[in-house]
């Protein structure tokens with residue numbers, strides 16, 4: 128019986144493009160995925176030129192995809208598995224979880240979670256709240272987006288958008304490369320440039336965008352605060368700031384003025400290695416070309432001084448009056464058309480005493496309870512709503528708790544939408560920790576290095592098989608939705624379940640069904656959409672892409688949702704928490720300046736993780752059509768340094784830090800200083816064996832063998848780790864042809 132081809136509207140969540148696409152299905156089989164001409168928000172490069180999108184069928188039916196629940200049949204990491212039913216998986220996991228809970232208490236149950244775009248953040252919270260667990264998570268949250276939004280909440284009381292619009296006149300890319308990482312922002316940048324915008328780039332590497340920039344500030348890695356505060360110095364000294372905005376809407380200008388004395392361009396040129404005249408030119412261009420918008424990226428979030436850099440960034444934006452204006456910094460208030468986690472009945476009360484016990488909340492206070500409780504009342508006062516801000520632990524503290532039971536034991540972990548054995552710093556330690564757990568459950572499409580050491584591997588439904596509703600916890604400019612297009616179960620062929628259904632399935636076996644009245648994810652979304660007055664189906668077919676009406680200069684009506692009601696140039700929240708109320712430069716803990724002795728043996732500076740367009744973090748290495756575009760990791764090195772080290776273009780090299788060494792292929796590139804190299808992140812080699820010592824090649828080429836996770840060397844407020852600044856040495860690999868194993 129051949130049915131007609133059905134065409135369904137889905138959202139691709141394979142990168143930050145979040146493209147609306149059409150999924151063609153016949154007899155329950157995926158035929159192809161095509162561009163949706165009606166999707167209003169276009170990125171660049173366009174959807175149809177995207178190699179991941181073109182590989183959709185190859186991905187979906189890939190022979191390596193995990194299609195049934197698996198239970199470990201040998202020792203951890205031995206590569207032996209047994210197929211089991213979902214019911215058996217849920218029953219056994221619930222039993223083992225109960226045993227851990229009974230012996231060590233609910234706090235001993237944690238999770239790992241990564242790029243959040245494709246998931247149900249709220250059901251994950253629900254799952255842990257019902258257990259009475261204070262969200263002990265290993266995640267990228269401390270280096271990705273959460274510092275950025277949290278600092279903005281403290282200083283301006285709104286959620287910061289990636290704001291560049293066609294009307295922007297001055298674009299600042301601060302440790303970001305949207306051309307590789309953010310298709311939507313990049314499309315807007317292209318439009319703005321076409322309309323004559325100026326562009327300033329702060330990056331130690333000459334990125335593709337830097338080539339088009341009016342000013343490229345090629346700073347020494349890890350010195351962003353010094354550079355930005357020096358621009359503040361120029362703007363204040365030369366009277367280039369917006370007097371009216373500063374007078375009316377900024378708190379602490381009087382304290383800032385004497386503070387910036389120490390950041391003269393001449394002094395900061397010594398710190399940043401950017402010539403003083405260039406700093407002056409950038410400050411003048413930024414101040415005189417309005418409206419301007421900054422895009423801050425991982426180049427600043429993955430730094431030990433992350434919160435200081437972000438603070439300096441907001442001081443600059445506020446001084447020139449770029450706040451909440453068309454073409455300037457777009458700041459977002461809440462979307463009251465959706466319910467958030469806590470308001471969805473049956474609500475699970477958050478026990479404040481328990482939240483205080485989240486690992487690390489006494490040390491890193493901004494992304495945990497102490498910081499949140501200072502911000503929340505002001506958001507509530509102004510917006511009537513507090514966004515669902517995840518409480519973020521420092522991953523390494525959780526890793527250490529697993530290993531040392533300090534401050535208390537952590538014995539069971541769930542890995543959802545993350546691959547911590549590839550993406551968290553110091554993966555040698557992460558490996559030891561995860562291997563030692565009493566229960567480790569991984570939900571993934573593939574046998575990732577994490578999956579290989581799990582007790583259970585559960586196959587999730589992909590974006591083609593599940594409904595989608597995306598709104599960043601009610602504080603996003605846009606709400607988007609897609610429908611499930613392909614069946615998630617084809618008897619005998621595969622049995623996938625949405626992450627929601629997996630969490631619900633386990634919860635039901637735990638006897639906690641009262642918190643999960645919605646049988647499917649779609650029903651759950653129906654409830655989330657209740658205030659909107661639409662079901663999820665109606666949303667997808669009538670609305671699908673909702674853009675909140677932009678209401679500029681909201682502060683003129685309601686003020687800023689900060690303790691002083693103004694932009695806090697001088698942060699009262701940071702001060703209360705014991706952090707620097709005004710930004711200062713702190714030399715990162717592993718540079719040739721802070722560690723001259725170590726630098727004798729490790730003389731180069733290593734940056735990791737600049738995005739590589741075909742991949743998404745550790746994903747896509749098993750998809751041939753994509754891997755062919757970039758078969759091995761490349762390390763950028765200046766030709767002069769390469770010549771000195773006896774390295775030619777395309778040679779395999781070792782990159783070694785105090786933590787270990789990995790291989791990359793050398794790519795000679797004159798767009799960086801002589802003593803800086805750049806390595807890619809996320810690598811593992813799915814083609815290599817599972818069993819020890821291979822673990823699918825994660826020790827061979829993964830940059831997080833090299834990175835440091837020491838909590839004492841992390842950002843003191845937001846707990847970011849320095850994935851972009853460390854010391855290394857580089858030397859040729861002898862007798863190696865890339866064929867490992």
Ligand SMILES: Nc1nc2c(c(=O)[nH]1)N[C@H]1C(S)=C(S)[C@@H](COP(=O)(O)OP(=O)(O)OC[C@H]3O[C@@H](n4cnc5c(=O)[nH]c(N)nc54)[C@H](O)[C@@H]3O)O[C@H]1N2
Nearest residue numbers: 241242267271544545546550570587735736744745746808
């Ligand atoms: N050295 C270094 N390390 C870094 C970075 C860096 O720049 N340098 N960047 C950091 C940053 S910013 C981030 S965000 C992290 C990302 O870290 P992760 O989120 O751990 O990265 P991914 O490799 O995307 O891992 C996601 C995993 O979840 C699976 N997955 C995808 N979608 C779903 C789904 O819907 N359900 C389930 N259950 N699984 C799914 C994928 O197959 C994949 O294995 O990496 C960080 N690590």
Ligand SMILES: Nc1nc2c(c(=O)[nH]1)N[C@H]1C(S)=C(S)[C@@H](COP(=O)(O)OP(=O)(O)OC[C@H]3O[C@@H](n4cnc5c(=O)[nH]c(N)nc54)[C@H](O)[C@@H]3O)O[C@H]1N2
Nearest residue numbers: 302303304308332348349424425426737738740743744851
């Ligand atoms: N194709 C693809 N797209 C992605 C991802 C992916 O893995 N693949 N990951 C997604 C995720 S989760 C994220 S968080 C975003 C990240 O996206 P972005 O933050 O825009 O980009 P990155 O390429 O991670 O890093 C930007 C720049 O930081 C620079 N940098 C390094 N050290 C420093 C420093 O000390 N100071 C300054 N100013 N700059 C420095 C690097 O040279 C690099 O060019 O990308 C997202 N988009």
Ligand code: SF4
Nearest residue numbers: 139142144145146177
């Ligand atoms: S992977 Fe490609 S199609 Fe999917 S969201 Fe990103 S750019 Fe769009």
Ligand SMILES: [Mo]
Nearest residue numbers: 242267271272
């Ligand atoms: Mo990220």
